Amino acid sequence: MIVTDERVAKFISDAVGKGFVPPFTCMGIERHGEIIAGVLFNVYEPPDVHVTVAGHGWTKSFLTDVGQYVFGTLRCQRMTAITEQPRIVRIAERLGGQVEGMLRNHFGPGRNAFIVGILKEDYPW
DSSP, X not given: OEEOSHHHHHHHHHHHTOOOOSSOEEEEEEETTEEEEEEEEEEEETTXXXXXXXXXXXXXXXXXXXXXXXXXXXXXXXXXXXXXXXXXXXXXXXXXXXXXXXXXXXXXXXXXXXEEEEEGGGOOO
């Protein structure tokens, strides 16, 4: 089940070890009453929005909803993922993303972040 409540933001914050300052929106996947995956949308500066992702169990339906929100509802031309996890980079690349750079110490000393851009025209759904 797709959910959009504050539990998703907490799940993502706990997973990446970083707090988020409103305004933001989020959507997540809930299974058996527990959040297992989520996307947090913040730093909305059209034509771009930043996304932070965490978890597992991604479905095509959920990823379609993420694309519809970013490219349909928000009318963005791109989304920017900032992550230190190579696994998330690989997921973003499968969604049409390209690594565009690195932020040194973004998540704290010695914890660099990949910057991955996903363009509207490259998103598969």
